[in-house]
Amino acid sequence: MSQDLIRHVEQKYLKSDPPQFEIGDTVEVHTRIVEGNKERVQVFIGTVIARSGGGTREMFTVRRIVQGEGVERKFPLHSPNVLKVVVRRHGKVRRAKLYYLRDRVGKATRLKERFKRKKEKVQVAGEEELNNTNNTQTQEPATAGAE
Amino acid sequence: MIIGILGRKVGMTQIYQEDGTAVPVTVIEAGPCHVLQIRTKERDGYEAIQLGFLDKPRRLATRAERGHVAKKMESKRAKRRQALGIPIPPKAGCEPKRFIREFRGSVEGHEVGQEIRVDIFKDVPAVDVIGITKGRGFAGVMKRHGFAGQRASHGVKKVHRHMGGTGCSAFPSRVIKGKRMPGHYGNQRCTIRNLKVVGIDTEKNLLLVKGAVPGPKGGFLMIRKTNKVG
Numbered sequence: 001m002s003q004d005l006i007r008h009v010e011q012k013y014l015k016s017d018p019p020q021f022e023i024g025d026t027v028e029v030h031t032r033i034v035e036g037n038k039e040r041v042q043v044f045i046g047t048v049i050a051r052s053g054g055g056t057r058e059m060f061t062v063r064r065i066v067q068g069e070g071v072e073r074k075f076p077l078h079s080p081n082v083l084k085v086v087v088r089r090h091g092k093v094r095r096a097k098l099y100y101l102r103d104r105v106g107k108a109t110r111l112k113e114r115f116k117r118k119k120e121k122v123q124v125a126g127e128e129e130l131n132n133t134n135n136t137q138t139q140e141p142a143t144a145g146a147e
Numbered sequence: 148m149i150i151g152i153l154g155r156k157v158g159m160t161q162i163y164q165e166d167g168t169a170v171p172v173t174v175i176e177a178g179p180c181h182v183l184q185i186r187t188k189e190r191d192g193y194e195a196i197q198l199g200f201l202d203k204p205r206r207l208a209t210r211a212e213r214g215h216v217a218k219k220m221e222s223k224r225a226k227r228r229q230a231l232g233i234p235i236p237p238k239a240g241c242e243p244k245r246f247i248r249e250f251r252g253s254v255e256g257h258e259v260g261q262e263i264r265v266d267i268f269k270d271v272p273a274v275d276v277i278g279i280t281k282g283r284g285f286a287g288v289m290k291r292h293g294f295a296g297q298r299a300s301h302g303v304k305k306v307h308r309h310m311g312g313t314g315c316s317a318f319p320s321r322v323i324k325g326k327r328m329p330g331h332y333g334n335q336r337c338t339i340r341n342l343k344v345v346g347i348d349t350e351k352n353l354l355l356v357k358g359a360v361p362g363p364k365g366g367f368l369m370i371r372k373t374n375k376v377g
Binding site: 002003005006008009010012013032034055056057076078079080081 | 157158160161162163165166167169172174176346348351353355364365
């Protein structure tokens with residue numbers, strides 16, 4: 001019963017259409033960043049390796065390699081600062097948490113990407129154009145975010 | 148007018164503000180409460196209202212508890228008092244209550260049987276929450292007082308979580324009173340003051356305050372407008 005009440009409270013703060021993606025997907029996460037009174041959008045691109053929590057506390061972890069160094073960022077799924085999550089490519093994975101990627105470098109992670117590419121061809125044809133449009137839009141902030 | 152209510156801890160969660168900051172909140176099921184009794188200066192020597200929260204099944208309530216709220220209850224004493232012409236004190240006329248506490252303050256504007264709902268906190272910026280902390284039993288100094296314990300190696304044997312010395316030597320040849328030592332920890336009344344009110348749900352009788360409150364989920368709480376100044 002108490003859980004129901006908490007769910008009731010959270011209801012108001014959940015996104016009506018939370019971003020759709022799966023574990024193993026390569027995604028662009030668009031976050032709003034406020035610096036002083038200026039606002040800009042930062043984009044973080046990487047692989048979703050985990051989802052955790054529920055309700056308003058749901059988070060997802062995105063991992064990428066920056067200059068040979070693994071970088072992971074954890075985003076709150078329902079935060080108003082997470083503007084959108086664009087799926088670039090689906091990954092073929094067999095588990096919910098891809099922590100094993102942390103132990104892999106270079107080739108090993110690339111191997112995984114090849115799996116994804118294979119899957120993408122088979123599964124999502126309609127997704128292709130959606131991705132293309134998104135890519136052109138976000139080209140600029142993507143570089144900004146990488147700095 | 149006293150701004151206070153009884154409630155029950157539901158649990159914690161987080162909500163987002165418009166600027167994206169997440170606020171940790173405790174959800175409290177607050178009220179509805181009934182005023183069971185009013186303490187007056189003349190009769191009791193102090194002023195307070197007695198509130199009751201959550202119904203208790205009549206079969207579980209003692210006769211005294213039932214008589215405390217029942218408008219009319221037959222008893223030899225009542226008959227005797229009636230014969231003497233002593234007026235019956237006002238009764239709330241509600242079900243017996245599970246959790247009964249008093250709030251002190253000016254009782255003006257309150258009457259027995261009045262229902263108090265969470266909307267009394269509508270214009271209240273901050274509240275104090277009083278509850279019973281989780282009991283931890285007989286706890287050591289590390290848990291109870293946050294002592295650092297002792298080293299893991301370098302000759303420390305079997306005393307890794309013990310306290311160190313307890314004080315001085317030949318003078319004064321005793322341990323100073325109040326030295327923090329192992330002992331019972333938790334399960335005591337605790338007041339958390341000045342918790343911000345984040346939201347109110349009058350429909351479901353919910354009060355959202357920023358931060359944690361004492362006790363387990365389902366623990367009973369007293370909530371009042373904060374007495375902290377400034």
